[in-house]
Amino acid sequence: MATEAPETRIVDSYRVACDGGEGALGHPRVYLQIPRETGFVECPYCDAKLVHKDHQSTN
Structure with a gap:
């Protein structure tokens, strides 16, 4: 059984x-x-990755 990748969320703050x-x-x-x-x-x-919207293209 494969392990799901952690979620990535784009945030405003x-x-x-x-x-x-x-x-x-x-x-x-x-x-x-x-x-x-x-x-x-x-x-x-x-392990969710929370990415600020100003950095979403670099991550």
Whole structure:
């Protein structure tokens, strides 16, 4: 069985929250800061990659 690739989400803010997006099957909500240098951050729970809209073409 193949493992699905982590989700990539484009966001409008450099301060974001992630809760896994699956309601009761998600994970605790965490607040993450996207570094302006890199333009993205990965959630430590679900490995989702959150990319700021100003950096989406470079990642």
